Amino acid sequence: MHSPNLSRRVFLKASGGVLAGTLAFASGPIALLAPSRSWALSLESLSSRQGEMLLAITRQIFPHPDLEDAVYAMVVKSLDRKAADASLHALLKEGVGALDASAGGDWLALDDAARLEHLAPMAGGAFFETVRGDAVVSLYDNPLAYVHFGYGGAEGDGGYLSKGFNDLTWLPEPPKPQGGYLPYESAG
Amino acid sequence: MAMTDNQQTFAHDDDNVVVVIGSGAGGGTLANELAQQGIDVVVLEAGALHTTADFLADEWASFAQLAWLDTRTTSGSFRLARDFPNLPAWIVKSVGGTTVHWAGASLRFQAHEFAALTNYGEVEGANLLDWPLGYDDLAPYYARAEQRMGVTRTNGNKGLPGNNNFKVMHAGAQKMGYSCDTGHMAINSEPRDGRAACQQRGFCFQGCKMGAKWSTLYTELPEGIATGHLELRPESHVARIEHDDSGRVTAVVYYDVDGNQQRQRARLVAVAGNSIETPRLLLNSASSRFPAGLANGSGQVGRNYMRHMTGSVYATFDEPVHMYKGTTMAGIIADEARHDPSRGFVGGYEMETLALGLPFMAAFLDPGGWGPRFTGALDQYDHMAGMWLVGEDLPQEGNRITLNPEVTDRYGLPVANVHYDDHPNDVAMREHGYRQGAELYRSVGAKDIYEVPPYPSTHNLGTCRMSERPEDGVCNAYGRAHEIPNLFISDGSQFTTSAAENPTLTIVSLAIRQAEHIGQLMLRGEV
Numbered sequence: 016m017h018s019p020n021l022s023r024r025v026f027l028k029a030s031g032g033v034l035a036g037t038l039a040f041a042s043g044p045i046a047l048l049a050p051s052r053s054w055a056l057s058l059e060s061l062s063s064r065q066g067e068m069l070l071a072i073t074r075q076i077f078p079h080p081d082l083e084d085a086v087y088a089m090v091v092k093s094l095d096r097k098a099a100d101a102s103l104h105a106l107l108k109e110g111v112g113a114l115d116a117s118a119g120g121d122w123l124a125l126d127d128a129a130r131l132e133h134l135a136p137m138a139g140g141a142f143f144e145t146v147r148g149d150a151v152v153s154l155y156d157n158p159l160a161y162v163h164f165g166y167g168g169a170e171g172d173g174g175y176l177s178k179g180f181n182d183l184t185w186l187p188e189p190p191k192p193q194g195g196y197l198p199y200e201s202a203g
Numbered sequence: 204m205a206m207t208d209n210q211q212t213f214a215h216d217d218d219n220v221v222v223v224i225g226s227g228a229g230g231g232t233l234a235n236e237l238a239q240q241g242i243d244v245v246v247l248e249a250g251a252l253h254t255t256a257d258f259l260a261d262e263w264a265s266f267a268q269l270a271w272l273d274t275r276t277t278s279g280s281f282r283l284a285r286d287f288p289n290l291p292a293w294i295v296k297s298v299g300g301t302t303v304h305w306a307g308a309s310l311r312f313q314a315h316e317f318a319a320l321t322n323y324g325e326v327e328g329a330n331l332l333d334w335p336l337g338y339d340d341l342a343p344y345y346a347r348a349e350q351r352m353g354v355t356r357t358n359g360n361k362g363l364p365g366n367n368n369f370k371v372m373h374a375g376a377q378k379m380g381y382s383c384d385t386g387h388m389a390i391n392s393e394p395r396d397g398r399a400a401c402q403q404r405g406f407c408f409q410g411c412k413m414g415a416k417w418s419t420l421y422t423e424l425p426e427g428i429a430t431g432h433l434e435l436r437p438e439s440h441v442a443r444i445e446h447d448d449s450g451r452v453t454a455v456v457y458y459d460v461d462g463n464q465q466r467q468r469a470r471l472v473a474v475a476g477n478s479i480e481t482p483r484l485l486l487n488s489a490s491s492r493f494p495a496g497l498a499n500g501s502g503q504v505g506r507n508y509m510r511h512m513t514g515s516v517y518a519t520f521d522e523p524v525h526m527y528k529g530t531t532m533a534g535i536i537a538d539e540a541r542h543d544p545s546r547g548f549v550g551g552y553e554m555e556t557l558a559l560g561l562p563f564m565a566a567f568l569d570p571g572g573w574g575p576r577f578t579g580a581l582d583q584y585d586h587m588a589g590m591w592l593v594g595e596d597l598p599q600e601g602n603r604i605t606l607n608p609e610v611t612d613r614y615g616l617p618v619a620n621v622h623y624d625d626h627p628n629d630v631a632m633r634e635h636g637y638r639q640g641a642e643l644y645r646s647v648g649a650k651d652i653y654e655v656p657p658y659p660s661t662h663n664l665g666t667c668r669m670s671e672r673p674e675d676g677v678c679n680a681y682g683r684a685h686e687i688p689n690l691f692i693s694d695g696s697q698f699t700t701s702a703a704e705n706p707t708l709t710i711v712s713l714a715i716r717q718a719e720h721i722g723q724l725m726l727r728g729e730v
Binding site for chain 1: 260261262263364365366367369370371373374377391392393394400401402403404405406412413522523524525527528529560561562564565566571573574575577578581582584585647
């Protein structure tokens with residue numbers, strides 16, 4: 016027989032699902048970065064259904080119509096990692112189950128507006144706050160999000176001094192400060 | 204090679220050393236100034252030694268590396284108690300303290316701000332008091348601090364170039380009739396003092412990798428070590444300060460890098476742990492002789508906690524801005540910093556550009572927020588400009604740091620509870636600032652305006668305040684405890700009132716003045 020620990024690990028592994036999709040915007044900035052149009056994420060703790068639900072829930076909480084599912088999947092990935100903890104796993108499972116139950120069995124079958132109607136009353140509760148609290152970090156703290164929203168991230172590490180720190184041209188140019196402007200200009 | 208590798212070391216039973224607790228703006232400056240006078244100093248710093256090469260261009264990863272994350276608790280009506288109940292302050296646990304994280308704004312206080320009670324009069328609910336020193340007393344030390352820190356637009360240092368966020372503020376300022384420039388910043392606009400010029404990275408809060416921004420990490424501390432009179436001990440968490448039967452402090456008990464308890468004897472102790480840890484340490488050092496905590500005969504230790512009136516205004520435009528490119532605090536407007544009660548509040552506030560990266564914008568835009576209004580702001584992130592409002596916060600007796608007996612740290616010591624209620628004056632000033640900021644951005648075509656609540660506080664002030672009379676405060680005009688002649692307060696805890704300006708330049712100036720005073724007291728054999 017396996018030891019109980021090993022059995023549990025095997026069980027969890029077996030219970031892990033897969034989340035997959037295709038980029039919606041073939042010529043968007045993320046597609047230019049991505050090696051292929053389809054993407055997949057294997058889950059350690061959550062089932063495929065739970066993964067799909069959490070992705071769709073996050074889309075309701077932080078709705079960005081033009082943001083790829085591949086970026087929302089970052090939230091599922093983060094929650095899946097945290098769900099290695101049994102109590103968090105239970106919280107997510109119950110929350111997803113409650114949403115399905117509220118929708119009469121299949122929340123994902125509802126249209127956008129109806130999904131929100133069933134989700135909104137859960138705001139402030141432990142399940143909703145767990146997903147929101149994770150997503151407000153994991154959705155926006157990754158290079159795909161940086162590209163989508165137009166943030167330079169680690170590109171700034173070398174400095175923007177010669178890379179457009181003052182390239183705004185749609186407002187009047189401020190007067191040149193006394194003693195020159197840039198570090199290599201001489202005073203006067 | 205780490206700066207501590209070949210430093211002079213002192214024995215734990217050497218009772219001739221001055222022990223400085225904390226290595227930030229106050230502690231780091233004081234320690235170097237003492238060492239320059241040939242006085243032996245041991246600096247105990249709770250944080251680890253990170254060098255400029257370790258700094259990360261990644262907001263959350265850097266936060267995990269540098270921020271003071273030891274548990275604190277909160278109470279009171281301020282919104283942070285709800286949104287970030289265990290993170291009332293955004294300060295640094297690392298060698299160099301919060302000078303690693305600060306944005307560099309180096310503004311002198313205005314003369315009238317040193318006499319807030321006299322100039323503002325009694326304000327209901329506030330515990331206003333005049334400082335026991337005036338602007339003229341501090342002016343020569345401001346000049347020395349500006350020279351040492353390389354503040355722009357002083358000592359012939361030219362101003363920094365303005366980035367895109369500055370251009371938006373500047374154009375709006377013209378419409379409003381405000382003056383606006385790139386300010387007095389302790390950031391090199393040209394190579395100076397062996398340090399590089401600002402390269403406009405936009406990661407001022409994450410530690411300046413170029414070393415262009417002044418920080419005690421790579422200025423005061425190595426200079427002090429080079430004298431052979433300063434020993435820096437990182438990862439040394441101070442637990443309590445001990446005293447003898449005469450009521451003079453004699454030693455500092457701390458936990459070293461391995462978690463072992465150590466006792467460093469001391470001739471004099473200077474506390475500079477920032478305005479939450481400094482009173483916590485004095486309170487945790489209570490003894491049978493000082494049952495309410497060290498230097499607390501007045502009951503004022505921990506009281507009058509000030510965090511500045513703050514708030515931010517972000518605005519979106521049809522055209523792109525990319526505010527994250529370049530110096531975080533790139534422009535300053537001081538027109539509202541005056542005292543003009545006709546606006547409905549006493550004291551004033553500064554308007555300073557501020558930019559957050561995408562991860563922190565999501566975290567701080569509207570903590571707890573969700574839905575289309577929230578995401579609509581982030582959808583316009585690259586078309587957004589922003590400013591921070593920072594103004595005078597009135598001292599209140601009930602706003603205070605206390606020990607929380609229910610929650611202890613890893614050494615079993617009670618953690619600090621931070622209690623804060625907004626004063627109506629702060630609320631009125633914030634509303635005024637929101638209005639002026641919004642009007643400024645609308646004057647140059649803003650589409651949406653976002654009024655952002657205060658971030659976890661980087662300016663923490665006033666919890667061991669200076670006072671003329673011992674019953675009104677904790678220390679005198681030199682930061683010397685009223686009750687204990689060889690105990691000094693050396694950080695922003697000393698501030699009698701907060702003034703409108705960013706506090707670092709004043710903390711450094713007070714530390715230079717205090718070091719001179721301690722040197723004189725030692726020469727006279729008084730400590």
